[in-house]
Amino acid sequence: MKNHDYLNAFYMCVDDNQLDIFVVVKILELNKAASKTLTYNSGSEALEYLKANAENEKLIPDIILLDIQMPGMNGFEFLEEYAKLPEKITSASTLFLLSSTIDKGDQEKALADPFVKAILSKPLNVEELRGYF
């Protein structure tokens, strides 16, 4: 059975900024939210991981925290590729955008995406995350 709570969950964080990765991991750790955390500096590496582990439910993260502004592949481009993944991956994970954006266009685009549960603002606030579970 997959975990459908934000606590004791398997997190994947995708962010090009190493400092922000550090912050997310630390906040999850301090709030005892994560049972396991996997971090990637680029969307393409994260996608590769997901594709490679499609058959192994245990290796698919419960919660994905995805940055928007990244060089190479940005968050929205990641989502385009994410939508093409097998349903067993996308239905097993709950995806949040985690960004410092306050741009209306970004928010609208995020909310229109069926794979995006919500757009969270940086720095991660676990209380805000809890609101979605």
Place this chain on the structure above:
Amino acid sequence: MKDNKVTVLYVDDEEENLNSFMATFRREYNISTAISGVEGLKKLESKEYQVIISDQRMPSMTGVEFFEIVTAKYPKAIKILLTGYSDMEAAIAAINKGGVYQFLDKPWDVNLLKITIDNAYQKYMTESVLTEKIAALDKANQELSRFVYSVSHELRAPLMSILGIVNIAGFGADTEKLMEYFGMIGQSVEKLDIFIRNIIEYHQNKKIDASHSEVNLEKMVDEILGSISNYSNFGSVSIIKDYRIEETFYSTPFRVRIILGNLLSNAVKFQRQDNPDKRIRISVETDKKEARFTIEDNGSGVREEDKDKLFRMFFKAQNNNSGTGIGLYIVKEAVDLLKGSVSVETNIEGGLTFKITIPNEKS
């Protein structure tokens, strides 16, 4: 020599009228004539006309019918219809369907027709200029929204990183941890500072007043290095300077400073942290014709496919955390304004080598 006369197409089924029009106006305008709407359309296929004049009463295709087709195909041309006052129906149709600028009584009065053609041409020019202006404004607007979007992100992102660190520190930490957190906050502040400087340079670069004066390159390089000496990497990077100043160099000092400043601060920023032998080599040569700069580092470099995109606005090479995507864009812009050239290559150590040439010009 290009013919700058107004191009006019005159369509009339009476040969006599065509001839007299040609005789009256051939010195003033670049005229073509057609004996029918069909022939007129043929002429329009091979040449652009600014003003089109047509008689209304013609067999097979009336002036209004002809203009309906013309309006759909050549919306820019200004149309004048020649018709009798008695033909009210044609006049109304001309305006409603044919998009006609003006209709004139037949037989035409030379002076009135000339004024009408000249006014029509004015309208044509005004509309063309307006169309171009609108397109340019649209483009500028799009660039501006993209600019504001990126700028607001680049300003806010480091602040949110700092807030994140502050939140973590709020959970309690020992001195060692706190020092680590302060270091991280420092990194974000540095990033924000670089970005703000870049934005100011971007604006400065747009200045039109760019008078040339003597540029003391050795002094400028030292000033730049002084201004970035508080970057976290700076202390661990060895800087090799190699000057061959054969001639006094004249250029626009603030632009040269923008160029060297960005390239040097990049060379310091984009080092491989695990490299014990971080190096930058600056070489400067001047002669009567130009100044040649080479700025070489053995830092993290970029992927081959990203190399050509480095000078684009807001482009960031992958996995370079402290890039703002604007520095090299400004460098390119400044180099272009000085009529110089800039190129980048990956060197044997995997770092980048920038080569810049700037003309040595007293004014």
